[in-house]
Amino acid sequence: MHDKLADMAELLKLLGDRMRLAILGLLQERELCVGDIVELLGTSQPNASQHLRKLKSAGLVREYKRGQWVYYSLNLNDFPDLRIFLSQLPGRKERLISLAELPDRK
Amino acid sequence: MHDKLADMAELLKLLGDRMRLAILGLLQERELCVGDIVELLGTSQPNASQHLRKLKSAGLVREYKRGQWVYYSLNLNDFPDLRIFLSQLPGRKERLISLAELPDRK
């Protein structure tokens, strides 16, 4: 007997983290290796790695190894309802814009 | 400047709690006073009250007082995207069914 409510809560709790949402936003554009994510989000490697592990164990992302790199990609096959929602997350472009200092207008 | 990502994370974190999901599921059918929720969910009055406070401060529920009772109702006007999602939550009927011991079949 599985508790549907608990399952839903668990998934939502997983999504209820700013760093994980940022990661998912990036992965929506294309797969990335851990180092990319670290650089793009300005966090530490272990931190990114641990968030990725959680996302992976929930089935939200997949990983595959290529040489010494580990690439992560979004896997929403089991979560069709999340597509629309995740599409609202900022990706790389929006992130760069928000980071860059916009020049003052005359 | 507001952090959209942080706002989304905050809302999802709020939803990522089994008890709060259960409350929202009940409120989807009809407004309820705190005592009703306590009884239906089998939790303590302070516990229900505190979860309701969080849901209210996020704007997900409204409250109105009638005599010594305080009624809470769902308010999804500001969260149109949540409707479909919340409609999947179990309400009173599903809850009663899952609580009742189903008789064995011969």
Place this chain on the structure above:
DNA sequence: GGTATAAATAATTATATGTTTATATGAAAA
């Protein structure tokens, strides 16, 4: 082999969160 790089893991710290227990508010009824 030895070293460098990429990522994962472990251990620690700090913080946040949910629940319980106890107490307070406030309205209705006696």
Place this chain on the structure above:
DNA sequence: TTTTCATATAAACATATAATTATTTATACC
């Protein structure tokens, strides 16, 4: 106005979580 009922709030406790630091694994390159 005292008592009762419904709810809110506060404090204490326990648990969970994210981030940091340090270390380990694994692969590539010399």
